[in-house]
Amino acid sequence: NAGVTQTPKFQVLKTGQSMTLQCAQDMNHNSMYWYRQDPGMGLRLIYYSASEGTTDKGEVPNGYNVSRLNKREFSLRLESAAPSQTSVYFCASRRTVEAFFGQGTRLTVV
């Protein structure tokens, strides 16, 4: 049982490059989330998807786009990476109770 799988685990981008972070869950969860973790700031919600076919902005959506490809997959896209987007990104999913997290993607934008 893989749970929540994020790829890649590490990535270095140059300013202005684009990339997509992938997230997949095998627990048949309806809701999926993308967070970023910065020192002293806990987890900040970027986007979430309450169910397949819906997405909503979280607290810090600027500079990001998301796609809920199907019930299993929720991707996060950086169209033009900026140094301020250097962070650790976590994907999470839940049915109705607790959330389950992926292992995180450490992204550095230089």
Add this chain to the structure above:
Amino acid sequence: ILNVEQSPQSLHVQEGDSTNFTCSFPSSNFYALHWYRWETAKSPEALFVMTLNGDEKKKGRISATLNTKEGYSYLYIKGSQPEDSATYLCAFNPSDYKLSFGAGTTVTVRA
């Protein structure tokens, strides 16, 4: 932006001592309050999810209480052990599926 605040930001506890810390959240549109434990280099893992005013949950030496009317929750650690060292996150879950986290309380237990 949902204001979920945790205090203190960090605390140091002597092994064997008990401690507690707070999470405050909006008192309107309440669905659930979550507590997660987050160890360095790992992913957050759920401790408790509480939905009812007055809820009390317990897992081993860790327990939590919930007051939805005034918008706060306490997490208690009894007889702290070095393995309790972690960051403890609370998350507010209003009725629209959003799950917003506080900045966390980092607990360091000294042997």
